[in-house]
Amino acid sequence: MDEQLKACLASFEQRFGAQVQEFRGEWTLLIAAEQIIAALQAARDEFGFEMLLDETAVDYGPEQSPRFHVIYQLYSLRDNRLLRLRTPLDGNAPHLPTAETVYPNANWKERELWDMFGIRFDGHSDLRRILMPADWQGHPLRKDYPLGYEEVQFTFNFEEIDLRKPYARE
């Protein structure tokens, strides 16, 4: 770990109460939801992380608390360095301030998170579903959403499945 990164991580720890984690040489900062936008702002303006490569989320299941983690993958072109920020979110209808003000490309990524996980982003300019049809029910990537597996049709259950399959017959 070089000096610059050390200073950067220490600063996040001090100012935003970040927990620093390391796994396989990747640095992750765990930051509370209230602080996340300020932290992103600082990462961009003070530490040169000018690109938001990725924004995604993980669902740990309805019985867990905190249920969701939102993950920001930042990249600094200047220093050729990756940094990951994670923020825990509680409850079944979580919401988080939008990162669109800091990184404009969070727009679509947050729409995807709303679509797939049902995480609301306050102050987002265009929070519509992006991948699923607009009238879809539920948020597919949540752990309590079923995969939607369809039984495979073999000879022994052919008739049974054939009856409930809405074939488009001529």
Added chain:
Amino acid sequence: MGIEQKLGNMGIVTARLEDVVNWSRTNSMWPMLFGLACCAIEMMSAQAANYDMSRFGMELMRASPRQSDLMIVAGRVSRKMAPVVRQLYDQMPDPKWVIAMGDCASCGGVFNNYAIVQGVDEVVPVDVYVAGCPPRPEGLIHGIVTLHEKVRKEKLTQRS
């Protein structure tokens, strides 16, 4: 003393109307220019220099459904796309045929989940299924030849 002597050999062939109609339908079947996923790339290969689908009278891919006879569903059909596929099918004039190209279009393929329609035959009636993920261009061409065989046997009275 017939018309032949007056005008020379006109090369008249007698045939059943049904055969002539079906023959002309098979040899100028225009597919719709409509690709969904991976199979569309193989469909493009089948169009291009090496496989050359124009040998079967299919060089003309029409971008408008109103000018096409054949819909090749090339790729997986998602729940969001399914109504669009159906509308495209409804916009095609009769007679029309559908080839489900690839495993995803035939039965859902490897994607057995919430997002993919398990076989495009839930949405539109399919004439020929082509297996493979994705099928080779030869596979698609075989599907087309199979469809031609089917069309040749069609009765004119069958279609309203």
Added chain:
Amino acid sequence: MTDIREVSVDELRHLVSERVLTGETMLLNMGPQHPSTHGVLRLLMELDGEIIVNCIPDIGFLHTGVEKNMEAKTYQKAEVMTDRLDYLNPIGNNLAYCLAVEKLLDLDVPPRAQTVRVLLAELQRISSHLIWLGTSALDLAAMSVFLYGMREREVILDIFEMCSGQRMMTTYVRPGGLWRDVPVEFEGAVRNFLALMPRRLDEYEALLTKNELFLERTQGIGVISAQDCLRWGLTGPVLRGSGVPFDVRKARPYSGYEQFEFDVPTQTAGDIYARYLVRVQEMRESLKIIEQAINRLPYGPVRSNNRKFVPPPRSELGVSMEALIHHFKLWTEGFSAPKGAVYAATESPRGELGVYLESDGGPKPYRVHFNTPTFANLQALPLMTRGRFVADAVGVIGSIDIVLGDADR
């Protein structure tokens, strides 16, 4: 499932200008079935005559649920899904996923496997760029490039088929190495391709690079500045066409890319023509990498010897009880990865393809997320097309080389 929802203007009011309400401008729907949208992209355009005032992309028509489906499969079985994401770059997707799994497991990859991976990934890059060249030139009404491009692509696909038995969806790269070693004819086929391709590239360039019609349709159109590229997180040839020499292969080398000599071509104009030049030059650089790789292809195993994660070779199954047990366990239960999260990235033909992989210690990935270049690049489409003609939008879509399977996942 068979009715289409009407979109009302009220829903999109925040995205369109006031003028559309008075009827001064019109809303035009383009796609999802449209010849020039390269798949199933839908664009809603607000037009003032023929000038684009606003362009609203609508994606998701190819949403496949891959990320959810992979959570229900073991690490090895889930790999099959990755091929079909970005269907012009299957080997690159396999590679990105395998790099993530290997990083998670801390698994070693033998040098021969690494070199073959690089070689095949570069062949895949050329084949992807050939499709892009053909289709985007076709959009600008140059038909013959398409036919030529597909001809050379067949040569590459023959090499893939020789190695893996499949033309496109190879699943050839596996966690810990490759499925099997390359066949004997492989080297000859690659050398044959290397001898053939430079001349063919000159042929394409003769058709397009100084073609007046092509220049008219591409120069100064779809311009995006380097600063905007960074703000919108664009990567790949779009970013390099705007003058930023960023390439994951150079910045964060993977699979032994640091041992190869190649340049990162850049242009400064940031228009369609700049992206065209970058991609054509990239094909030449890829040829350089392939040549180096085939010349120094080391001998040795192509799979890691770590039997906890990598299945033993088939020859051992008949003679070793332990190998049989490992084989059985790996293909039924799968391996358990340590708890943690990793991010691995590769340079796909379209930009940075990242895989975020999280494990809960079980045999199935807990969460897989693909950070795909098309998703990022497509977001800047409104920026590039605003104030241009509708016909130019077609060229811009071609120039960012979209693959909707990549964007929708």
